Amino acid sequence: MEQVLLLNITYEPLKVINWKRAIIMLTLGKVEVIEEYNREIHSVSFSIKLPAVVRLLRLVKRPKTPVRFSRQNIYIRDNYRCQYCGRIFPPTDLTWDHVLPRARGGKTEWGNIVTCCIECNKRKGGRIPSEVSMTLIRKPKRPEWLPILTITLGFKHLPQSWRDYIYWNVELEE
Ligand SMILES: [Zn+2]
Numbered sequence: 114m115e116q117v118l119l120l121n122i123t124y125e126p127l128k129v130i131n132w133k134r135a136i137i138m139l140t141l142g143k144v145e146v147i148e149e150y151n152r153e154i155h156s157v158s159f160s161i162k163l164p165a166v167v168r169l170l171r172l173v174k175r176p177k178t179p180v181r182f183s184r185q186n187i188y189i190r191d192n193y194r195c196q197y198c199g200r201i202f203p204p205t206d207l208t209w210d211h212v213l214p215r216a217r218g219g220k221t222e223w224g225n226i227v228t229c230c231i232e233c234n235k236r237k238g239g240r241i242p243s244e245v246s247m248t249l250i251r252k253p254k255r256p257e258w259l260p261i262l263t264i265t266l267g268f269k270h271l272p273q274s275w276r277d278y279i280y281w282n283v284e285l286e287e
Contacts, residue, residue: 209226
């Protein structure tokens with residue numbers, strides 16, 4: 114719990130930094146604290162709550178990186194949310210689903226693959242969603258970029274206080 118999520122001024126997650134760096138940036142007036150952990154840090158001159166999320170007070174431009182097609186990145190694009198029932202699961206309880214089944218010519222690509230829970234996957238089987246009265250919560254497409262964080266950290270390791278910001282960011286990409 115000593116990691117701090119650094120947000121751009123736009124609230125876009127930029128990277129994970131250690132708490133000491135966050136404190137330095139804070140004392141330099143470069144960031145503001147958005148979320149805190151419960152733990153306090155004490156020094157000779159001050160004591161403050163350990164920051165969990167900090168936001169830069171000026172804009173940092175970030176280069177866009179192409180997104181590799183992978184199971185993990187599909188989950189990240191979909192916020193670990195089953196695209197049929199809308200529930201969020203840890204990666205171990207998720208699979209991916211071909212919206213148009215492969216047997217009917219569906220391709221394994223961004224536009225035809227969605228995150229799906231085991232239950233919905235069983236229910237859908239090899240059929241198209243309308244045949245089993247299922248609807249997608251959003252149309253899948255290739256993301257332009259993904260938050261760096263969820264790629265390096267994975268769902269289970271994300272502190273609770275970070276999650277709103279990471280999802281917030283992903284939602285913007287719709
Ligand atoms: Zn589901």
